[in-house]
Amino acid sequence: MKVHLIADSAADLPRSFFEANDIGFIPLRVSLDDKEYEDAVTIQANEVLEAMKNGKAPKTSQASPQTIKNTFLQFAETGEPALYVAFSSGLSGTYQTAVMMANEVKEEYPDFDLRIIDSKCASLGYGLAVRYAQELCVDGNTIQEIETSVKDFCAHLEHIFTVDDLTYLARGGRISKASAFVGGLLNIKPLLHMEDGKLIPLEKIRGKKKLLKRIIEVMAERGDNWSGQTVGISYADNEDTALEMKQLIEDAFHPKEIIMHTIGSAVGSHSGPGTLAIFFSSKS
Incomplete structure (x- = not known):
């Protein structure tokens, strides 16, 4: 039986990926200049980043409960199972709302087999999990097999990233304001990672060259099976740096594939222009 996939x-990931693979799409919300938009639907990342460079402070909120419910209902009506791989619950309330909406939908469709996974991933790391889930769906696995495999994939996914200005993360409550102040001094670049779905500062490094070198070192310490995995790179208004990072990764590890994509408006509203993030599978 076909298993349908849902993500936010x-x-x-580009909207074309969702459309080409018939993946249910749930947009998070972005508020800018007292107007509310749907991420990747009525506002794009470049608009948000440009506003931030001009001093604006966009805010984000979880996906609309009704949008989530309507998406679930769309697949419930097919009579086939569905799996929603959700954005980290440590960064958004979307997962919790989805669980509530799933319970409502199941009251109307009690036989609907809907599973929801808290990916504990973000940005293109989360995107890699969605891509992996899609491959499993196409290969004809059962929903139980897909759920188990995707949870394991997410548990071994590393997020290593840096930002140009920690003020944006502090403004959104993602890190302390004290950390933001220290990080803004003397060209110190923060290196962060994810632990249990939350952003955790790793270390501080002075200068871009040392920073990129340190990212490669961390990847070497944590990564494994490079020839068999896809590495993700997401970036915000700094494609040149992302391309430089891509070349360093290719030279050091020769992974099966490297995919790149701009950070979306929901994530970018918190990380800001100059964000660079690398995602890869860790050692088992």
Whole structure:
């Protein structure tokens, strides 16, 4: 039986990927200039980043409960199972709302087999999990097999990233304001990672060259099976740096594939222009 896949806009994958693979799409919300938009639907990342460079402070909120419910209902009506791989619950309330909406839908469709996974991933790391889930769906696996495999994939996914200005993360409550102040001094670049779906500072490095070199070192310490995996790179208004990082990764590890994509407006509203993030599978 076919298993349908659902994901949200925080995966930072192009809309064309969702459309080509018939994946249900749930947009998070972005507020800018007292107007509310749907991420990747009525506002795009470049618009948000440009506004931030001009001093604006966009805010984000979880996906609309009704949008989530309507998406679930769409697949419930097919009589086939569905799997929603959700943005990290440590960064958004979308997962919790989805669980509530799933319960409502199941009251109307009690036989609907809907599974929801808290990916504990973000941006293109989350996107890699969605891509992996899609491959499993196409290969004809059962929903139980897909759910188990995707949870394991997410548990071994590393997120290593840096930002130009920690003020944006502090403004959104993602890190402390004290950390933001220190990080803004003397060209110190923060290196962060994810632990249990939350952003955790790793270390501080002075200068871009040392930063990129340190990212490669961290990848070497944590990564494994490079020839068999896809590495993700997401970036915000700094494609040149992302391309430089891509070349360093290719030279050091020769992975099966490297995919790149801009950070979406929901994630970008918190990380800001100059964000660079690398995603890869860790050692088992």
